[in-house]
Amino acid sequence: MKLELLYFDDCPNWKIAAERLDGIAGGRGLTVERRLVTTLEEAEAARFRGSPTILVDGEDPFASGDEPFGLACRVYQTPDGPAGSPATEQLEAVLDA
Template identity: 55%
Template sequence: MDITLLYFDSCPSWKTVAQRLATITAERADIAVTHHLVESIEDAERLEFHGSPSILVNGEDVFADADAPVGLSCRVYQTPAGPAGAPTIEQLQAVLPPA
C-alpha cells in the first residue's frame, strides 16, 4: 500500500502526521510512505491539494472534504478531542486497508 503525505513547509501539522505514520508503518511492512512538498499554487491545483497535511492512500485523499478549497492552507481534522491539525493515530489506522 502506498501512502503519500502532501504538505507545505509553513504548516507545522504535517510533522505530526509524519510521526504518526512512522509509528503505524513500524508495525506494517506492507506500507510505503512518500512525502511530497507542495511548493506553489500551481502544484496545489494540479494535485487537487485541499490543505496541509493531506493523506493519500493509494492515490485517494482518505479524509477528503469536497467543500474544502484547493490551495496552500493548513487543513483541519475533526478528532474525538475536537478540531486539530492532524488526525489521530486511530483515525489513520481506521482508513487503512487491513494488512
C-alpha cells in the same frame, strides 16, 4: 498500498501527521512518500486540500469533497475536536479499510 503525505513547510502540523503515519505504516511494512507542495499550481494539480494531506492509493480518505485546494494548514475533525492532524486511531482505521 501507496501512502503519500503532501505538505508545505510553513505548516507545522505535517510533522505530527508524518510521525503518526510513519509509525503506523512502519508497523505494517509500508513506507510513506512525502511530497512538498510549494505553489498554488502544484496544490491544484495534486488536489492538495491543505497541509498535511494524506493520500491512500491516490485518494484523500479525509476529504468531504468541498474543501478548496491551496497552500493552507488543514483542520481535521478528531474524537478530541478539531486538530491539525488526524488522530492515530483515524489513521489506523483508514489503513484497515
